[in-house]
Amino acid sequence: MGDLFSKFDPLIAERQALLDTGVRDPFAIVMDEVKSPTLAVIKGKETILLGTYNYMGMTFDPDVVAAGKRALDEFGSGTTGSRVLNGTYQGHKACEDALRDYYDMDHAIVFSTGYQANLGMISTIAGKGDYVILDADSHASIYDGCFLGDAEIVRFRHNSVEDLDKRLGRLPAEPHKLVVLEGVYSMLGDIAPLPEMVAVAKKHGAMVLVDEAHGMGFFGPNGRGVYEEQGVEKDVDFVVGTFSKSVGTVGGFCVSNHPKFEVLRLVCRPYVFTASLPPSVVATAATSIRKLMHAGEKRAHLWKNSRRLHAGLRELGFTLGTETAQSAIISVLLPDQEITVRMWQALLELGLYVNMARPPATPAGMFLLRCSLCAEHTDEQVGDILGMFEAAGRAVGCIG
């Protein structure tokens, strides 16, 4: 009998070879205790968290936690149903209201994850005969949204306005087109030149969807994302986001001013054919979103932390994904898998958790240690983080 799993043999062998060198498994960390947005206990060791995307540190906000407890008491532990059947509670509506206010848009639709939001939006609005044009470095959920749908898929070079223009120019004029962009690209932490890209998309008659998963909360005057900061609100047709980063819980959404937007609730399969978020989750999300509207001080501190970490790591001699701190993601580029894992482990043993990322998730076959800052990291913690990077970098030999 053939074994369907034999196709995974090379990956299993590669992993085993890596683990046989004696390193800890970078993809099997367990947080035994979580003390705050920036501190956890891993294998008995108190560890600073620098790889969580918990940008605004809302996970332990007292108002957010209280709202979740109240909803758990009043509405129970789960909805056991789809949004279109028995799974829409007052809390789901309140959450969509909060999003409409936050984004100042006419429509908001909440999905069970950000992954499903991209899956649902892209596969539903781009159908047979339409075109989706996406950045080559797009998140997996964007690619999967393309593969779930029936549209024709065209990629352009990462952040290349010229390549996007050229590709759109070669497509036939009649079919409908959707250009999918991200505000912040999460592997290197670089941002998109949205005014130029959106202008090109509009020139060719395409609609534009921007995924602001890593931009919500701290870009733009109202924290709406890179598209707000760069002043292209009028030309962006759909904004997709997640509750799993700045909002500090789980869930996904899309907001839009499109007059026919509400029809999605009937035709979007990843919205219809899955259970809705639990009442406690939508209550925490709504409370967090409303608090993020007035989080100017936190935003300022997050930017300060990001700039300081970027400058400090650079000064230590590390190679980083961007010239300057463009977002709250600072990526350290390392030469190969072995050095990356050794560096990752050295940091962990010193008491610092960062994300390790490797191909195929990374662009151009890169090995990365990805740091994401939190508004709740104190100045002292950022100092400690730099100290740990210095010690680990010297021990592993990746800085002089």
Place this chain on the structure above:
Amino acid sequence: MTDRQEIFAKVAEQIAPFNKKGIALAEGTTFAGDLEWDSLTVMDFVAAIEDEFDIIITMNMQAEIETVGQLVDAVEKLRG
């Protein structure tokens, strides 16, 4: 040269810079198996072909193309 031979020659020209092992090209040469290209190489190569012929090869089409011959057929069709 027929149109198809001409396209084959131009495709072979575009393959050359990516053909690190100097594999001899035939209709049945496969990109993943014989040329051992990874997804990044495929992306660069497809962009080069698209520029050469001023066409778009969608990802849907790329999924169906495994051999040099199939690519030549696709280019012939797309150029119209």
